[in-house]
Amino acid sequence: MAYFPLFLQLEKQQCLVAGGGRVALRKIRALREFGGEVEVVSPEIIQPILQMPDVICRCRAFQISDLEGKTLVIAATDEKEENHRISMACREKGILVNAVDQTEDCSFIFPAYIKQGDAVAAFSSGGNSPVAAQYMKRQMEPVLTKHLGELTKCLGDIRAAVKEQIDVRDRKHLYEEILRIGLEEEPMPGEEEIQQLIETYSRKSRKEIWTEQED
Numbered sequence: 001m002a003y004f005p006l007f008l009q010l011e012k013q014q015c016l017v018a019g020g021g022r023v024a025l026r027k028i029r030a031l032r033e034f035g036g037e038v039e040v041v042s043p044e045i046i047q048p049i050l051q052m053p054d055v056i057c058r059c060r061a062f063q064i065s066d067l068e069g070k071t072l073v074i075a076a077t078d079e080k081e082e083n084h085r086i087s088m089a090c091r092e093k094g095i096l097v098n099a100v101d102q103t104e105d106c107s108f109i110f111p112a113y114i115k116q117g118d119a120v121a122a123f124s125s126g127g128n129s130p131v132a133a134q135y136m137k138r139q140m141e142p143v144l145t146k147h148l149g150e151l152t153k154c155l156g157d158i159r160a161a162v163k164e165q166i167d168v169r170d171r172k173h174l175y176e177e178i179l180r181i182g183l184e185e186e187p188m189p190g191e192e193e194i195q196q197l198i199e200t201y202s203r204k205s206r207k208e209i210w211t212e213q214e215d
């Protein structure tokens with residue numbers, strides 16, 4: 001069965017990673033990239049993790065008390081039974097859990113993803129083949145560029161003003177026009193050009209409202 005994609009607000013959320021190897025490292029990097037606060041507990045922890053700023057490292061085996069106050073947990077040990085035990089304890093406490101070695105012990109799985117600013121695309125194979133998810137990501141990389149990330153931010157910045165000035169029916173066309181200009185033409189539309197477009201659409205909206213009132 002396919003997994004439903006949810007986008008989780010991770011900023012400042014307490015995340016626990018049990019295990020300090022190569023797989024743990026990849027998961028920690030992803031959690032940090034989205035603002036999660038990470039604590040690692042593992043008898044052995046590889047150097048790249050120990051060197052990560054703002055990651056708390058505890059060099060000992062996992063204990064149930066490590067779950068206290070955690071929003072999300074990754075069971076990334078190389079012990080199947082231990083990952084299973086961690087998963088069961090999390091489920092009992094209603095904590096989101098990912099076990100790196102078996103989907104049966106996961107309440108969520110990690111996607112392959114592309115992140116450009118706040119624009120994020122995530123790919124999953126439903127656990128069938130992480131390499132297939134990796135392949136989907138690589139195929140989409142030329143589309144989800146840094147430029148599209150910047151344009152997304154720009155659309156976010158004008159959204160409140162546009163909501164106030166432009167009728168809901170016209171807003172989508174304005175956003176699509178800015179995206180088209182931004183993606184097809186170099187350089188990105190400047191602030192002045194965007195303000196002019198907003199003004200044009202705003203006038204169009206006012207005119208349509210008056211016409212409707214006259215009708």
Ligand SMILES: C[C@@]1(CC(=O)O)c2cc3[nH]c(cc4nc(cc5[nH]c(cc(n2)[C@H]1CCC(=O)O)[C@@](C)(CC(=O)O)[C@@H]5CCC(=O)O)C(CC(=O)O)=C4CCC(=O)O)c(CCC(=O)O)c3CC(=O)O
Pocket residue numbers: 026027030098099100101102103106108109110111112113123124125126127128129130131133134137
């Ligand atoms: C279920 C899931 C749970 C989870 O980890 O969340 C899971 C499970 C397992 N992965 C295994 C192996 C590999 N995983 C990768 C890579 C990635 N794995 C990721 C996600 C997921 N892996 C979740 C499913 C996602 C989905 O399919 O939708 C990615 C996308 C994201 C990330 O890790 O952050 C990341 C690519 C990131 C990127 O490139 O962007 C590679 C390739 C490589 O290393 O380059 C291999 C070797 C090839 C192979 O074996 O397939 C094994 C066998 C372990 C063993 O046998 O020892 C298991 C256990 C099992 O089979 O269930």
Ligand SMILES: NC(=O)C1=CN([C@@H]2O[C@H](COP(=O)(O)OP(=O)(O)OC[C@H]3O[C@@H](n4cnc5c(N)ncnc54)[C@H](O)[C@@H]3O)[C@@H](O)[C@H]2O)C=CC1
Pocket residue numbers: 018019020021022023024041042043044045046060061062076077078079082099100101130
């Ligand atoms: N989901 C994924 O993307 C992938 C998952 N895997 C799975 O991930 C597992 C881990 O892989 P690696 O990181 O390469 O292994 P690793 O051997 O480098 O790291 C395992 C870590 O777990 C720690 N550990 C062992 N018992 C522990 C305990 N009781 N509490 C806390 N930490 C404990 C060890 O000290 C070590 O740091 C593998 O067994 C494999 O099945 C492997 C590849 C990809």
